[in-house]
Amino acid sequence: MSAQPAAVPHLEIDGVSKRFGETEVLRDVSITVPRGTFLALLGPSGCGKSTLLKIIAGLETQTGGHVRLDGEALDGMPAYRRDIGVVFQSYALFPHMSVKENVRFGLDMRRLDKAESAARVDEALELVKLGGYGSRMPSELSGGQQQRVAIARSLAIRPRLLLLDEPLSNLDAVLRKSVRVDIRELHDRVGTTTVMVTHDQEEAMSMADQVAVMAEGRVLQMGTPEAIYERPATRFVGGFVGSPPASLMKLSRRFEGGWRFGEIEWQMEPALARRLDAIRRIEVTIGLRPERMRLVEAGTEGALAAELRSSEYLGGERLLHAAVGQERIAALVGGHLSGLPKPGEPVHLLPDADAVMLFDAENGERLDP
Numbered sequence: 564m565s566a567q568p569a570a571v572p573h574l575e576i577d578g579v580s581k582r583f584g585e586t587e588v589l590r591d592v593s594i595t596v597p598r599g600t601f602l603a604l605l606g607p608s609g610c611g612k613s614t615l616l617k618i619i620a621g622l623e624t625q626t627g628g629h630v631r632l633d634g635e636a637l638d639g640m641p642a643y644r645r646d647i648g649v650v651f652q653s654y655a656l657f658p659h660m661s662v663k664e665n666v667r668f669g670l671d672m673r674r675l676d677k678a679e680s681a682a683r684v685d686e687a688l689e690l691v692k693l694g695g696y697g698s699r700m701p702s703e704l705s706g707g708q709q710q711r712v713a714i715a716r717s718l719a720i721r722p723r724l725l726l727l728d729e730p731l732s733n734l735d736a737v738l739r740k741s742v743r744v745d746i747r748e749l750h751d752r753v754g755t756t757t758v759m760v761t762h763d764q765e766e767a768m769s770m771a772d773q774v775a776v777m778a779e780g781r782v783l784q785m786g787t788p789e790a791i792y793e794r795p796a797t798r799f800v801g802g803f804v805g806s807p808p809a810s811l812m813k814l815s816r817r818f819e820g821g822w823r824f825g826e827i828e829w830q831m832e833p834a835l836a837r838r839l840d841a842i843r844r845i846e847v848t849i850g851l852r853p854e855r856m857r858l859v860e861a862g863t864e865g866a867l868a869a870e871l872r873s874s875e876y877l878g879g880e881r882l883l884h885a886a887v888g889q890e891r892i893a894a895l896v897g898g899h900l901s902g903l904p905k906p907g908e909p910v911h912l913l914p915d916a917d918a919v920m921l922f923d924a925e926n927g928e929r930l931d932p
């Protein structure tokens with residue numbers, strides 16, 4: 564029996580690095596993206612997301628490594644030959660051209676015949692639900708509509724890949740949430756493999772099938788939003804995803820047994836103590852998800868004795884900011900709770916033991932399997 568040939572990955576970023584002079588902006592980045600996937604590149608400002616997107620698009624050249632699409636190396640291929648659609652942060656439409664002319668722009672460059680061009684423009688505008696808007700000028704559209712025209716312009720060329728760099732950042736908070744749904748639904752209709760850059764973890768988690776979390780030019784973890792949230796590979800990832808993100812605190816073993824935050828002792832639940840014992844460390848960083856904390860009575864087993872510093876009313880929920888010794892901890896509790904303690908008063912917070920994350924205090928890597 565002969566072995567099945569291994570399937571060729573759709574988009575393959577293979578050991579890509581990039582330097583600008585002395586500065587290393589991307590370090591050995593490897594990502595494989597199956598066809599039809601919506602991938603988010605998520606990371607803080609300056610971590611190299613846009614640079615990676617530009618390398619895929621052919622607008623920037625890598626210092627090392629390869630980018631392959633359907634098995635074909637794109638290295639050295641000019642951007643216009645790659646059949647990749649790109650929408651940038653500023654979706655700049657040509658203000659003196661109508662919506663139709665804007666969408667047709669990329670097709671004219673490709674010298675398609677008139678009828679074919681017209682059909683594709685109509686199709687692309689239908690896809691972004693702007694079918695009746697072809698003769699409007701950009702100034703007669705809302706920010707969200709302009710943004711969809713920019714996407715239609717890149718879809719009209721029927722790209723093999725759609726690249727979006729912070730496509731929502733020019734929109735106000737309300738519009739951003741609705742366009743987020745529009746873009747995801749569009750992706751599901753068209754099925755074009757999409758790579759979107761964002762520094763907004765909520766955007767990445769809510770829109771993408773796969774999220775690659777980047778920091779300082781490296782991919783720290785790639786996985787489904789659920790995997791990234793439930794099982795962050797490093798302290799950085801745990802502290803970056805979630806809204807609000809996890810509280811990270813240093814926990815030390817007491818000489819007499821048990822554990823403490825600075826000078827504050829913590830009588831944790833036995834199941835958690837066993838997990839910590841199994842790890843055999845003197846210090847660990849623990850990650851506590853605010854939404855997995857409960858406000859409990861003093862004396863409840865496993866509760867952390869803290870001091871309330873402030874609280875934010877969020878409508879359905881209330882976000883408490885408390886201090887345990889020198890450490891800060893956040894807890895998301897029901898917004899309807901009455902008789903809440905006031906700043907300066909003690910609060911007792913019980914973390915859900917299953918949701919407590921443990922990281923190496925030195926290198927930040929996840930500790931338990």
Ligand SMILES: Nc1ncnc2c1ncn2[C@@H]1O[C@H](COP(=O)(O)OP(=O)(O)OP(=O)(O)O)[C@@H](O)[C@H]1O
Nearest residue numbers: 583586588606607608609610611612613614615762
């Ligand atoms: N043409 C360039 N010349 C020199 N340095 C550059 C150039 N382009 C980007 N950089 C540097 O590379 C690093 C990564 O930039 P990049 O634009 O990829 O970050 P980013 O993750 O997209 O950030 P942001 O979220 O702020 O857009 C930054 O430190 C930036 O200053």
Ligand SMILES: [Mg+2]
Nearest residue numbers: 612613614760
């Ligand atoms: Mg950028």
